[in-house]
Amino acid sequence: MPLLLESDYERLREAGLDVAEDENQRFLIFLRVQLTPGLYTVSECDVLVVIPHNYPQAGNDMFWTSPPLRRSDGRTIPQMMEYGGGDSRRWNGREFCRWSRHWDASSPAVWKPGTSDVMSVYLRVAWALEHPDGS
Numbered sequence: 001m002p003l004l005l006e007s008d009y010e011r012l013r014e015a016g017l018d019v020a021e022d023e024n025q026r027f028l029i030f031l032r033v034q035l036t037p038g039l040y041t042v043s044e045c046d047v048l049v050v051i052p053h054n055y056p057q058a059g060n061d062m063f064w065t066s067p068p069l070r071r072s073d074g075r076t077i078p079q080m081m082e083y084g085g086g087d088s089r090r091w092n093g094r095e096f097c098r099w100s101r102h103w104d105a106s107s108p109a110v111w112k113p114g115t116s117d118v119m120s121v122y123l124r125v126a127w128a129l130e131h132p133d134g135s
Contacts, residue, residue, distance in 0.1 A: 004055070008117055012122075030125070040069050040070060046066050049121055059111035062098055065096060067097075078132075080098065081098045082097055
């Protein structure tokens with residue numbers, strides 16, 4: 001059974017986003033996500049999200065990156081775990097490190113059942129990667 005709705009796959013194709021899936025673990029992986037130049041020590045990463053069983057009524061609370069991201073200025077990233085940090089995810093022989101980011105009224109985006117979709121997830125992840133000090 002697919003993780004997403006057919007309309008989600010269509011939107012991903014239209015946006016030119018390359019993704020992979022692991023239906024058994026409910027993982028959606030955004031491949032080769034381009035990062036803000038100069039912000040991190042790498043220029044791209046893969047981003048893993050867990051699609052909840054009740055999607056699209058609910059969105060995901062966290063995401064995971066591989067490789068683990070480090071800021072070029074040496075500052076730490078709040079609520080991000082390193083390798084072996086206790087809540088990593090493994091996919092395709094690689095470890096992904098957790099970023100804890102929640103949908104709430106104070107965040108730049110709030111999950112809206114019936115309106116939000118996979119692009120809402122992607123845009124929220126992209127915002128968090130551009131604003132690593134945000135919640």
